Structure formats: structure tokens, C-alpha cells
Amino acid sequence: MPEILSTNVLHPQVAALLETMGNLRFAPAYDPETLLREGRDAEVIIVRAPLPPALFEQAPRLRAAIRHGAGLDMIPMAAATQAGVLVANTPGANSRTVAEYVFFAAMTLLRRFRTIDRELHANGWNAARHHADFTRDLDGLTLGIVGFGNIGRQVHAIARHGYGLDVLIHSRSRRDIPDDAGFVGLDELASRSDIVVLCCPLTDETRGMIDARVLGLMKPDALLINISRGPVIDDEAMLAALREQRIGGAALDVFARQPLPADHPYLGFDNVMVTPHMSGITEGSMRRMGMAAAEEARRVLRGELPLNFCNPEALDAYRRRFPA
Template sequence: MDKAKIFITRKIPEEAIQLLENDFVVKIWEEDRPVPREVLLDEVKDIDGLYVMVSEKIDQEVLDHASNLKAVSIMAVGYDNIDVSCLTKRGIILTHTPGVLSDTTADLTFALLMATARRITEANRYLLAGKWTSWSPMLMAGQDVYGATIGIIGMGRIGEALAKRATGFDMKILYHNRNRRPEVEERLGAEYRSFDDLLKESDFVVLLTPLTPETRNLIGERELDLMKPTSILINASRGATVDEEALYQALLNKKIWAAGLDVFQQEPIPKDHPLLQLDNVVALPHIGSASIATRKKMAMMAAEGLRDALLGNRPKHMVNPEVLFQL
């Protein structure tokens, strides 16, 4: 019997490729950029499995071209770039990579918080530009982190890991979530707040929520107006959870003090984007889970999920388990 065919939309660690090559015919988009849409539509025509990144939009158009597709695996926790309902209706399994990146992403989120509060990148640019001519009492003075109040929106695995790190800085931990987390409240001293109260009380508002219809533009002009003039917004979730024009105006007009952003509505963000022109913005290229060890684990987990699905085994991390009842 012929081996099933897989298309991988980006070069991934070799061990993950080898795992799949043991059982399947594997083709890889070798360039270090997103696979062009027209190439993707051509490559999916006769494949059985698709291994994708957050940069690929998997929608009805792709699925209409992929008549043999049985499983999709995304090397990420979030999957808002994938039409899950469309996959499910067609009996196509979707797997993802939860859990493995929680600590790494929490590390980056807290680093982004620290860098924004203490103006690290701004100070570095100042020094490299030759502007530092003498010590001054208020030169590059930032906001304190130790003892401040952090408000976490989205108390999932990453939110919980971030709260754990905040305890080391003796921060007051507030959170808002769809469901209360009594065990986190007891273990980490976190306090539940309504959405508006969290915005009003927090020195740092940290977005760690998935992108859903309810969370799209979750932070807009109204929400930014509720925040303190000295507060800092950190977004390590998805770019579309923030109204970027409203954020730009709030930062420009000093309604909030600064923002640390790892994600954007358009990725890569254009280099002339207004947010990138502001000194009180620390911007990163979506590197929340980007440690070498974690990315290797994610690659293997995504490969294992795709392999299990195509071999007829139940994947550990299925997004749409209801597909199994259709098979």
C-alpha cells in the first residue's frame, strides 16, 4: 500500500521530520518565510496530512483543494488561523501543542513586562545613539515592578505560570477569566476581579487570552480609558485582541504609560507601523515560545499528533475529538 503524503509548511527540527519520514512521504516548504498561498493551494491537492504554523490560513478554500486530507497539525497552542468547524464537518482531525510552551512563554512575557517597565530597549537605543553624555537622576527612569499590581486576563496554563513568577516579585496578583480558578487563588494568592475592575486597579495589564469572537478587540478605547495613566499593557496572546489604533492614540496622548507587544494584528508588522515609532512601545517579533528546547518539543508534539491521526490512533491533543465519532 502506498504511504500517506504529508506537506510541512516550514522547515522544522530534523528529529520531527525523521519521525514522520519513517511512515509517510514528506514534502517540506524549505524557505524561511510563509508558504505563498498559491503554493499551498497546489501542494494540498493530493496530501493526507498537513503540518502548519500560525502563519497559514487554513480555510474552506484550502480544504476545497485538499480532497484527500485526513488530518492537520499546527505547531502552536492557538489555532485561530484554522477554520475548525470546516475541518470538523469534513471529518478532518486537528491537533495542536498545548502545555509544552507554558513556562517558556511565561518567561518571555515577564521579560517583556520588565523591559517595558524599565525602558530597557529605549535605554539601549539611547546609549548606542551616543546620547548618553552624563549620569542624571531621572535619566530613563521607569516604573517599579516589585510590589506592583499585575492583572492577568486569561488564567490558563500560561497565565498561571506568569502568576507564579509574579509571586517572586511580591506583586499583587489580580486575574479575570471565563471561569474562576479557586485553586490558583489559594495556591498563588491571586484575586479574581471583574474585567473593568482589573483594568482600573492594575499597574500591568497582561493579555494571555485566546483569540475568539468575544476577545477580538477586547482592549479598545473604552478599556484603555479605564487604565491608570502610569499603567502598562502587555500583549502576549494574539494581536487582534487589541485595537491597535486605539492603543496608539492612548500611548501618544499619555493615557497609559507604555505597552509591550509580542503580537500584532498583521504579522510581520510593517516597519513603518505607527506603534513602532513610539519610544514607549517595546515590540517583539512573536517569540513567546521561542526557546530552542521548547520549539523542538513543539515540533515533535505536532509531528506525533499528525502521525497518530494518520495511523488511526487517537492523538493526545485533539482540538476536535468529535471527528472520531464521524469516522
């Protein structure tokens, strides 16, 4: 039976499906040393945690690393390609889930939920209700989307057609930008938006993109929502903007260091909503992402290529290792 390793737990239906294909194992931890040890005999790895590059040199039977999700930053692509290991992902499987989180986060901040909830429990009804006078409506705001992939498209659809918001988009390409949204540069988006949503991948170009200069362009009551990757934001610049009350608040689901330390300054602000990289996780999205990953595993184990093949330049080396 083929050895299938998952770095983390999977939806029960997904696990049951994978068990029909091979011997499914779950890594007991997801630190690099454990993954190196657990992955040496694997033919397929389902990826929900960062893989160490050395794994690809030490796993001679490994055919594919399949991302349980869309972002490929957890897979060292150069090492996988050089080793002749196929990489696949499951784009779009949780896009709606993440987009719904954006509006949950925006309204949590606009309605000052954290402050009101704390006041209600600590000081009672009237003390909590007083804060409602300073909350804001979503209606009439302008929402800026940075990055227009599957998630950005879903955020636009909900913003424009669900809430009637004005939408600005900043993206590497103008391809498929809707007519009912404005295509603008990052500076203009930052200065005009009431809510800025980061949906872009982590690349050399986007690392540290939201820095002191860009934050300085934002409205003093604007909100920043990050569901992309933590290093897109310059944390020191963000903390300074929050301390000096130069932006209205933030919802942060991803961080340069994860898990976020318990004493991190982000946790000390009432106008910062912190969540543990969960914007794309619901029971339904876990099932969809997992099933898509399992189907890719089935294709690879049958000798086929994955549907969402992310490193086709690895194919020659892969064919040398596993002749058809």
C-alpha cells in the first residue's frame, strides 16, 4: 500500500477516502525534524504545515506534495522541482469561506464588538451600550482589494453585489477586473479606501508591502484586514500606526511568526481583531479542500498528473524517477 502522510489532521470524510488509497498517517507534530522523520517513506504528502527543503532529498519514494489549500509558501518549490516531486494545490476550495471572514471581521471592528462585549461582561448593559454611539455602518464605505485571485473575486462579489459598496482593486494584472470596480495603484487604493483587504500572495514583491509609507496614506479611521500572509505587513510600522492612532484598526489572521506569541503587542489593542489563521477554516471548507487534495493524490497514485499542477518544470525529473 502506498504511504500517504498528512502534516495535520484532515476532515473525517477525507481521511476515509485517503485510507482507501494507501496507508494514511498523520504527523504527530509539524516541526521540521518530525516532518523529516515522518516523510522519508511517503509517496504523497498532504501539506498543511511548512515542509523543510531537506525532505525532498531524503524521501526517495515521494511522488507529490499536495497543498491542502491554495498558497504554495508552505512548499519549498525549488527543492521539490529539483527533486522531481510534483506539487499541486486546491485553489478556490475555500475562497468563499475566506471572503465571508472579511465581512465578519470588518463588521466586528466597525461595531466595536470587542470593546462592547468586554464592557457588557465587566460593567453592565448601559456601559456597553454607550459605545454603540461611536460605531459605524458598512453602508457607504469604499473597500479596497489588494490582489485579485479567487479570494479577491469573492470579496468583490460580496462587497459590490451584497452590500453595494464601492470597490477599488490593485492587482498585478488588469485581466478580468470587473467593470463595476476601479483599477488603481496601491497608493491611491490606500488613500481612498475605508477598508483595505490584503488578498495577495507572499512574493518578493509583496513582502513588507504595507509599510510606514503606505500606512501613512490611509485614512485615520480606515481598517486593514490581512488574510494573505503575515510578512506582507511591516509589523513595526503597523504597531506604530496603531499606537499613534493613525489608522482605525485592523483584523489580522496571519502573522510573520505563527503561532503568535501570547505577549505579542497586537493582542493589547481593542481595535485589533486577532484570529489564529482560521479565515479559511470551517467544517465545509475543510471538507472541500481535503476532498480536492485527496482527488489529486488519487490521480498521482494512478500514474496521472495532478489537475492543478503547480511545477510542470519538474516533470522530466519526475518521469526519470517514475517511468510511465
